[in-house]
Amino acid sequence: MATQAHSQRDSIEAAASHFADAICADKLIHTFGTGHSHILAEEIFYRAGGLANVSVVVDDELMLHKAVVSATNKERESATVSNLLASHPMVSGDCLLVISNSGGNGATLELAKKAKELGVKVIALTSVNHASSAKARSPQGVRLHEIADVVLDNGGVPGDACISFDGLATPVAATSTIIGAFLLQSVVVETVARVLASGRKPELFLSANLDGGDAHNKALFAKYVKQIPILN
Structure with missing residues (x-):
């Protein structure tokens, strides 16, 4: 974590900006x-101490709780995102954080591309090592880190799992989630500092498991529910 905190300092600041x-x-x-990257998409959504203006883009067909093989296949298809922008509209001035360890799946790349066309700033959280070692699945042959406005590199090895054992061909212990969460929370901290420096107070969720949490969050739900219906 210390290595990535240092190496990604400029990217953290750029994303926070x-x-x-x-x-x-x-x-x-x-x-x-998509897949396990969905965990990180929710990491800063409706989170205790998290930014209230975060909207998570979710699609059951791209997650793992229903059908693993189907979700894996769909995340590789560009056409998969055709309905996402209709149900999760984006406008110029918005930001889109796209998480993909491999950085090469069609759905991820297509959403990032469409968002940029709308004037949305795209921040990628990816493994540049993995992306550079694997063949891109997009028709254009590009990878997420090559089209994003800001790249947060988790520093992960190709394949994500990092511990090898004698006699085992397959390594264990994926690192992308824990390093990714650390990087994203670092961006949130820097974002809050920048908003405060601008003279504004950032709107932040309070843990619903603290006294007063529900009352605090109720006002934020009322403000953002039309833009972020999942807050209902």
């Missing part, structure tokens, strides 16, 4: 990931 700009312009920060 875009997030702070979105907050100060009353825009949204969208998050998206």
